[in-house]
Amino acid sequence: MSTRFLFTNGVFSSSFDTPSITTFLETHSGAYTTTRTHNNGELLLFWDRHLKRLSNSLQILLNSNPHLLFGHQYSGFSSLSSSMNWDSFIRRRVNGAMRNALSFAIEGRNSSEELSISTLVGGKSEELKGVQGRIEEETIDRVLDVYVHIGTYVPPVFGVEGNAARLAVVGCRRDCAEAKYSDWARLRKPLELLRPPSATELLLSDNGDQILEGTITNFFVVRFKDHTKDDEKNINNEGDLHSYELQTAPVKDGVLPGVIRELVIEICLRKGIAVQEVSPSWSERNSWEEAFVTSSLRLLQHVETIQAPQSWTSVGSKSWKEVKWLKKHFKGSPGMITSLIQGEIMNSTALEGYPLALLRL
Numbered sequence: 001m002s003t004r005f006l007f008t009n010g011v012f013s014s015s016f017d018t019p020s021i022t023t024f025l026e027t028h029s030g031a032y033t034t035t036r037t038h039n040n041g042e043l044l045l046f047w048d049r050h051l052k053r054l055s056n057s058l059q060i061l062l063n064s065n066p067h068l069l070f071g072h073q074y075s076g077f078s079s080l081s082s083s084m085n086w087d088s089f090i091r092r093r094v095n096g097a098m099r100n101a102l103s104f105a106i107e108g109r110n111s112s113e114e115l116s117i118s119t120l121v122g123g124k125s126e127e128l129k130g131v132q133g134r135i136e137e138e139t140i141d142r143v144l145d146v147y148v149h150i151g152t153y154v155p156p157v158f159g160v161e162g163n164a165a166r167l168a169v170v171g172c173r174r175d176c177a178e179a180k181y182s183d184w185a186r187l188r189k190p191l192e193l194l195r196p197p198s199a200t201e202l203l204l205s206d207n208g209d210q211i212l213e214g215t216i217t218n219f220f221v222v223r224f225k226d227h228t229k230d231d232e233k234n235i236n237n238e239g240d241l242h243s244y245e246l247q248t249a250p251v252k253d254g255v256l257p258g259v260i261r262e263l264v265i266e267i268c269l270r271k272g273i274a275v276q277e278v279s280p281s282w283s284e285r286n287s288w289e290e291a292f293v294t295s296s297l298r299l300l301q302h303v304e305t306i307q308a309p310q311s312w313t314s315v316g317s318k319s320w321k322e323v324k325w326l327k328k329h330f331k332g333s334p335g336m337i338t339s340l341i342q343g344e345i346m347n348s349t350a351l352e353g354y355p356l357a358l359l360r361l
Contacts, residue, residue, distance in 0.1 A: 003109075007148040010100040021118055024149050025185035029071040030122030031057035032182050035259075035296050036153050037115040041106055043353030044117070045296070049259045055090040056257075057179040058121055068181045070123035084137055093146050094119055098359050101148040106356065109152060116153035116297060120182055121146055153297060158342055159334045164304035165293050167214070168199040168325075169282065170315060172206050173254035177213075180256055188215045196307065196320045201293060208312030210279035212249045217293035217301075218261040220248045221280045222337045224289065241273050244289070244337050250277035260294035260345070267344040273337065282308050285328045290335035300342045302334035 004018040018024075025032065033050045037043060061069040098119070109115060127143040156163045171191045174184055191202050201214045213219050225245050246268050249255045268275045280288070291303035309315055310324040317323050334342065 003105075003152055005101065005105045005148075005150045007097060007101040007104075007150075009146055010097045010148075012100070012104060018149075021116070021149055021151060022185055024147075025118075025120070025182040028120055028122050028147060028182055029067075030069055030120045030145075030147075030182050031061050031179060032118055032120035033057070033180060033259075033296075034116065034118040036117060036155070037356065038349050038353055040111065041109055041114060042356065043349065044356055044359065045299075045349055045354075046259050046263070046352050047354035048352070049262070050119075050296070051091055051094060052087065053180065053257070053259055054094065054119065054121065055086045057181065058090065059086050060176065060179040061181060065176045065179070065181075066123070068176065068179075068183050069121075070125040084140065089137070089140070090121070093121070093141070093144070094148075095359060097146040097148050101150055102356055102359055105150040113152040113154055116151045118149040119146065120149070122182075156298065156301075158300070159302065159339070161332060163301070164332070165217075165301045166198050166200050166304055167203050167219075167291075167293070167306045168194070168196050168201075168320075169203045169205050169208065169211060169306070169308035170194040171202070171204055173204050173212050177254040177256055178251055184215075191215065193318060194315065194320050194323065196325065198305075199307070203306070203308075205279075205282070205308075206254075208309060208315070209282045210249070210253070211282060212253055212279055213255040214293055217295045217298075218248060218255065218258040218264075219280070220246055220264065220292050220294070221288045222246055222290035222292075222335060223284075223287045225274060241271060241337070241340075245274040245276055246337070247276045247278055247280045249279040253279050258294060259296055260299055263345060263348060264294060264300070264341055267341055267348075271340065271344070288328065288330075290338045291330060292334070292338045292341075299345055300338070302338045303330055304332060305329055 006013040006018045031054060033054045035045050035050050038045050105115060122145050124143050124145060195202055201217055203214050203219060204212045211219055222244055224243055251257045265275050292300055293303065294300050305327055307325045307327040310326050314323045
């Protein structure tokens with residue numbers, strides 16, 4: 001069994017009863033982010049981006065969905081300090097908690113393993129009782145707990161046969177998708193009834209055509225810019241980066257602004273690959289040359305197959321067996337654009353990897 005550790009405000013909980021990360025998220029409300037180590041535990045991947053996303057998620061939940069931060073027993077409070085520097089607050093509290101956690105956990109890791117690290121900021125609604133008027137920084141410090149959940153993780157090898165993603169379109173978008181919050185681990189569970197046995201990830205769509213994101217990933221397709229039904233796939237232009245475009249759903253459509261999603265878009269713009277932030281349309285799947293999903297653990301994973309219900313009304317079925325599926329196949333190995341982006345992401349790990357030694361000082 002993989003070793004797991006849980007720290008609450010920097011204090012260690014026994015590893016013997018530490019729950020899995022899924023169970024932990026299902027039972028603790030809050031804003032969270034997940035990343036991992038790289039290069040044999042030397043670097044923490046894209047840590048500054050994760051801290052910024054955690055800060056943004058926290059602010060969104062506080063202002064629009066505080067019950068997702070404080071739990072459903074939350075009864076409300078009047079207002080927050082407008083002068084609060086949330087980025088500074090998150091950096092101070094989280095880095096402080098991480099120092100103790102990493103110093104302890106790094107010693108128990110095998111040389112072939114990396115660490116998977118989830119940081120959750122959750123509210124204590126009981127601490128709000130009796131608080132009147134504007135809540136200032138010292139009160140915020142008291143009513144928020146910082147949890148650090150650490151487990152071991154062996155990153156899959158990119159492009160190896162058997163490591164491709166197999167996707168299935170099964171359900172509608174989540175609420176408050178612009179923030180990453182732990183309740184989603186519980187709310188997405190009913191979708192599992194519609195997961196075909198071969199599917200490694202589930203995709204979300206409001207109408208069965210426009211595909212938004214995965215339950216734990218962002219979703220991308222690659223297509224030729226000028227593809228038409230009568231086109232011969234622009235064979236003469238194959239290999240020219242300017243002939244391709246990347247499509248991924250915009251944040252405004254209801255997707256998480258993922259850390260790796262943001263990085264992929266930056267890479268494409270830098271490399272001259274056109275990016276359309278538009279939800280890929282299942283009805284236009286014949287124009288899709290490549291597809292991949294991104295997450296902070298796997299980084300980028302190429303897609304082998306996508307399946308979707310023949311009729312969207314059948315999504316209300318109780319089981320995947322009651323659904324008639326249509327399937328889109330891609331070639332087994334990663335395509336040119338997918339491979340290029342993967343290589344650039346790996347280059348970025350060296351540039352944006354945060355040395356664990358600095359957090360442990």
